Amino acid sequence: MVSRMSSSVIFLSIPGLRERDLSVMPRLRGLMAQGDQASLTSSFPCVTWPVQANMLTGRLPAEHGVVANGFYWREERRVEMWTAGNDKIAAPQIWDLLHQQTPRRTSAVWFPMLSKGCGADYVCMPAPVHHPDGVEELWCYTQPRELYGELRDRWGHFPLPHFWGPLAGIQSTEWIARSAVDAAGRFRPDFFYLYLPHLEYAAQRTGPDSPPAQAAVAELDAVIGTLGDGLAAAYDEAEPTWIAASEYVITPVSHVTYPNRVLRQAGLLQVREEADGEHLDLEGSRAWALADHQFSHVFVRDADSGTQQRVVELFRNADGIAEVLAGDQRARYRLDHPRSGEVILISAAHSWQAYYWWLDDRHAPGFARTVDIHRKPGYDPVELHVDMASRTIPLDATLVRGSHGAPVQSDQQRGVILASRAGVLPRPALADVDACGVVLRALQEA
Numbered sequence: 001m002v003s004r005m006s007s008s009v010i011f012l013s014i015p016g017l018r019e020r021d022l023s024v025m026p027r028l029r030g031l032m033a034q035g036d037q038a039s040l041t042s043s044f045p046c047v048t049w050p051v052q053a054n055m056l057t058g059r060l061p062a063e064h065g066v067v068a069n070g071f072y073w074r075e076e077r078r079v080e081m082w083t084a085g086n087d088k089i090a091a092p093q094i095w096d097l098l099h100q101q102t103p104r105r106t107s108a109v110w111f112p113m114l115s116k117g118c119g120a121d122y123v124c125m126p127a128p129v130h131h132p133d134g135v136e137e138l139w140c141y142t143q144p145r146e147l148y149g150e151l152r153d154r155w156g157h158f159p160l161p162h163f164w165g166p167l168a169g170i171q172s173t174e175w176i177a178r179s180a181v182d183a184a185g186r187f188r189p190d191f192f193y194l195y196l197p198h199l200e201y202a203a204q205r206t207g208p209d210s211p212p213a214q215a216a217v218a219e220l221d222a223v224i225g226t227l228g229d230g231l232a233a234a235y236d237e238a239e240p241t242w243i244a245a246s247e248y249v250i251t252p253v254s255h256v257t258y259p260n261r262v263l264r265q266a267g268l269l270q271v272r273e274e275a276d277g278e279h280l281d282l283e284g285s286r287a288w289a290l291a292d293h294q295f296s297h298v299f300v301r302d303a304d305s306g307t308q309q310r311v312v313e314l315f316r317n318a319d320g321i322a323e324v325l326a327g328d329q330r331a332r333y334r335l336d337h338p339r340s341g342e343v344i345l346i347s348a349a350h351s352w353q354a355y356y357w358w359l360d361d362r363h364a365p366g367f368a369r370t371v372d373i374h375r376k377p378g379y380d381p382v383e384l385h386v387d388m389a390s391r392t393i394p395l396d397a398t399l400v401r402g403s404h405g406a407p408v409q410s411d412q413q414r415g416v417i418l419a420s421r422a423g424v425l426p427r428p429a430l431a432d433v434d435a436c437g438v439v440l441r442a443l444q445e446a
Contacts, residue, residue, distance in 0.1 A: 008240040009442050010192045010231060011435075012224070013052065013112065016199030016208070016404075017246040019416040021217045027225030031242050032418040036425035040415040042432045044333040044346070044407040045295050046248040047379075051432050052112050052195075055245065057091040058436030060334035064091040066114065067340045068292045069379055072299050077282045079290065079377040086118035094439055095120040098191060105443060108189040110180050111197075116141050122187050124148065124179060126160055151179045163197070165371040166386035166393075170219045173198040177223050181230030188235060190443060194227075196220065203250040205384040207401035241424060241442050245435055246415025250402040253352050257320040258397075259289035259296050259345055260357035260378075266314055268307065269357060276366030278358050280377055287311050289345065291353040291378040294405030297341030311343045320351030322406065333407065349413070352403035355380060361395045369393050 019039070022029055042051050043060055045068060053059075053066040061067045066089055070081035086093075095107035096119050108122035109115045115125045120143070127141035138157040142148040152158075155178050162171040173196050180194055198220045202212035224244075231240065260280070263269040270284035280288060286307050289296040300307045308326050315324045323346040330336045330344055347353055355378025358364045367375045369392040371383045381400045383393050408414055417435070419425050424442050426434075 007238045008188070008190050008192065008235060009439050010240050010242050011194065011439060012242070012244040013055065013193065013195045013247055014199060014220070014244060015048065015197060015247040016203050016250045017244070017415060018208070018249050019414075021199075022416070022418075024214070024217055025221040025224070027221045027228060028244060028418070031224070031228050032244065032420050035242075035419040035421045036423070037416065037418050038425045038427060039411075039429045040246050040417040040432065041408045041429070042246070042248040042415060045292065045335070045405050046408065046413075047293050047295075047405045048112075048247060049114055051247045052114065053089050053091075054432040055247075055435035056093040056193075057089065058433050059091045060433060061340075062331070062334040062337050064089050065337055065339055067335055067337055068290060068295075068297060070290060070292070070377075071339055072290055072297070072341075072377075074299065079282070081376065081378075082113060082373045084114060085116045086114050089114055089118075093118065094191060094193070094436055097436075097440060098443070105190040106187070107191040107193070108180075108183055108187060109193045110183075111176050111195040112193070120193075122147070122183055122189060124151070124183070126158060126163060128160055147183070151182060154182065155179055164373065165383050168201040168384060170198055170216070170223065173220065173223050174226075177227040177230070181227065181234055184231050184234035188238070191439065192231075192240075196223070198223070200250070201384060203402040204381045204400060205402070207252050208250045209252065210401070213402075242420035243417065243424065243435075243438065243442070245417040245432075247432075248404045249408075249413050249415050250404045251349055251413055252401060253350055253403045255320045255348075255351040256397045256400065257318065257345075257347065257351055257353045258356050259291060259298065259315070259353055260355060261359060262314055262318070263287050263289060263298070263311070264357055264359070266310065268310065271357060274365070277368075278363045279365050280357055282377075287343075288357075289353070289355070289378070290341065291355040292405060293379055293381075293403050294347035294349075294352050296345040296353050296378075298343040298345060300342040303342050308342050315343075315345055320348055320353075322346050322348040347403075347406050349406055349409070352381075352400060352405075354378075354382075354397040356395070356397065364395055368395060 098105035107120045109120040123143035129137040140148040268287040270281040271278040325344040
């Protein structure tokens with residue numbers, strides 16, 4: 001049977017999706033039944049911000065500048081985690097390229113973190129308002145500006161507590177899907193990019209093969225089914241092409257490395273005493289690590305070559321560390337960008353890296369025991385756990401059972417990409433940077 005060409009592309013960006021999960025995802029398989037499937041290899045570092053930027057630009061971090069899930073601005077001695085705007089992606093994205101076409105094609109982007117201020121016609125992403133008294137007000141950044149108020153009136157506030165942390169669950173992905181259907185009915189964008197985060201949570205908390213992680217796969221599939229029905233009605237006779245892609249695969253971990261503790265014990269990292277504990281002294285430290293899942297950027301003051309060599313020596317044979325890259329060696333993974341650390345530490349597949357620098361939990365800074373993704377100078381999946389008795393986050397990094405970020409070296413780390421129309425995927429094996437071209441070709445053929 002020959003299907004009609006579509007006029008639109010719907011792209012589902014799904015962290016943690018594995019090929020084996022498809023066997024228990026009948027709704028996703030149903031959407032893709034007449035199309036293609038290929039393996040998908042994420043480019044290192046295999047974490048959210050860089051991979052999404054790879055997919056949207058068709059380029060790697062050395063060109064687009066997104067080297068991690070956060071940045072260290074050396075001149076300001078400032079860490080920026082999970083708050084950066086779209087201007088940090090220093091390369092044209094799919095919507096920018098679509099706007100150059102004649103006729104101009106429209107686009108919508110739903111919930112990736114680096115979408116604030118992007119050039120898409122329609123945008124929705126979490127952007128809580130932080131008041132001076134410390135109170136956080138639920139809100140989302142939208143384009144057009146008034147759109148979030150309208151979505152809130154119909155669907156309630158975006159359930160931010162369920163987007164990350166101990167309460168993370170299907171509610172956030174359900175809201176993303178419902179609001180996307182609402183927006184599609186109003187605007188019918190030619191390209192609709194949706195981030196569906198649900199498989200992140202249980203896979204990191206209890207392991208990707210745990211019963212909770214398998215239950216999460218079924219929950220996500222049900223939402224995709226509802227999304228499919230809703231968007232089919234919104235686009236009516238247009239028959240959009242669906243593409244679903246793994247951002248990366250989460251693999252089991254049984255070991256954790258603490259690079260900042262190693263640097264501190266070597267005399268390279270300094271702390272300052274504050275009322276609530278020991279805080280990282282960015283100005284006084286000769287070297288410190290921004291830890292992000294299975295890799296770290298180690299920032300060396302003044303790029304001192306002697307300090308760099310000392311860092312390399314400290315970690316070259318360290319348990320849980322597979323590679324140590326310094327200087328020009330960063331080009332091996334196209335991370336030779338000014339925003340990168342002078343040294344990059346890469347974990348073995350069974351290990352991950354925690355940001356902790358304190359040597360005694362009694363001296364941990366106050367924010368360490370809270371869900372505080374912006375103040376922590378590194379990623380903290382322990383926030384997915386909670387001590388119900390004290391209502392605080394424990395300081396036991398060994399609780400984490402799944403991680404990602406290390407270079408793909410086995411099929412167990414490889415993801416999958418699917419399309420609902422035959423001929424959309426050009427090869428049986430693709431990389432994340434191929435996604436941009438896949439989307440553009442699919443729209444050109446429409």
